[in-house]
Amino acid sequence: MSKINVIKIGGSTIEEWGKSLGQIKSIVNLGDPVLLVHGGGKTVSEWSSKLGIRPEFVKGLRKTDPQTLEVACAILSGLVNSKLVVKLENIGVKSIGLSGVSGKLLVSKPKSKDLGLVGDIKKINHHILDSLFKDNFVPVISPLGYNDDSNNVDSDGILNINADSVASKIAIETKAEKLIYQTDVDGVIDQNGRVIPRMTLRQSKELLNSGIITGGMIPKLQSCIDALDGGVDHGHIINANDDSLISLFEGKKIGTHIIRES
Numbered sequence: 001m002s003k004i005n006v007i008k009i010g011g012s013t014i015e016e017w018g019k020s021l022g023q024i025k026s027i028v029n030l031g032d033p034v035l036l037v038h039g040g041g042k043t044v045s046e047w048s049s050k051l052g053i054r055p056e057f058v059k060g061l062r063k064t065d066p067q068t069l070e071v072a073c074a075i076l077s078g079l080v081n082s083k084l085v086v087k088l089e090n091i092g093v094k095s096i097g098l099s100g101v102s103g104k105l106l107v108s109k110p111k112s113k114d115l116g117l118v119g120d121i122k123k124i125n126h127h128i129l130d131s132l133f134k135d136n137f138v139p140v141i142s143p144l145g146y147n148d149d150s151n152n153v154d155s156d157g158i159l160n161i162n163a164d165s166v167a168s169k170i171a172i173e174t175k176a177e178k179l180i181y182q183t184d185v186d187g188v189i190d191q192n193g194r195v196i197p198r199m200t201l202r203q204s205k206e207l208l209n210s211g212i213i214t215g216g217m218i219p220k221l222q223s224c225i226d227a228l229d230g231g232v233d234h235g236h237i238i239n240a241n242d243d244s245l246i247s248l249f250e251g252k253k254i255g256t257h258i259i260r261e262s
């Protein structure tokens with residue numbers, strides 16, 4: 001079997017995914033195994049607001065109390081994951097929706113007391129994914145983890161995990177060929193506002209430490225660095241709002257490409 005390609009799907013709402021899904025079908029038709037990781041933070045925030053829950057963030061990560069976790073479970077593993085799978089099936093892509101809780105796919109631990117029910121991944125049971133790839137399914141993963149530190153039967157035992165981190169960890173575990181982050185910009189931007197087309201792992205670390213990178217690009221670049229440190233061959237940060245995804249698989253120079261070689 002060819003090496004896996006892990007894609008953190010771009011688009012902060014369900015309605016923005018249409019063009020990406022068509023490109024994913026084209027990639028699957030090329031014979032490249034694909035695994036999708038999705039978030040859904042904007043939709044979680046919208047539904048939290050409807051329920052009168054005010055979101056709190058600590059260093060860019062959503063603080064998750066039991067009430068917020070209920071919303072995250074309902075939206076991420078329910079609404080968003082199910083709609084994404086249906087949309088893929090409707091265009092002829094065999095897909096299976098999973099959360100990290102399913103079969104203890106993402107065994108996790110609490111990240112910090114400040115963040116509440118937010119998790120870090122301890123272990124990935126990748127044999128679950130292997131069986132799906134053998135049957136030519138596209139796994140669609142929502143970023144919830146099984147809380148391995150919870151041995152109380154009255155506890156929900158679920159942790160909310162940053163989707164960028166989930167994609168990186170899965171890419172490492174599956175020895176992926178490519179880890180691709182779709183975002184709303186054309187790639188990593190330098191101090192002059194220009195896209196950096198290619199960086200080595202060392203250059204990426206220097207750029208991240210320089211303070212030039214800000215906002216939501218920080219976790220994406222850090223996750224790419226972590227993945228390449230863990231053995232993934234290529235990291236890509238590209239725009240989700242054009243044909244960049246299929247263009248990347250056709251060998252075109254798109255977005256920012258990060259490589260391990262010095």
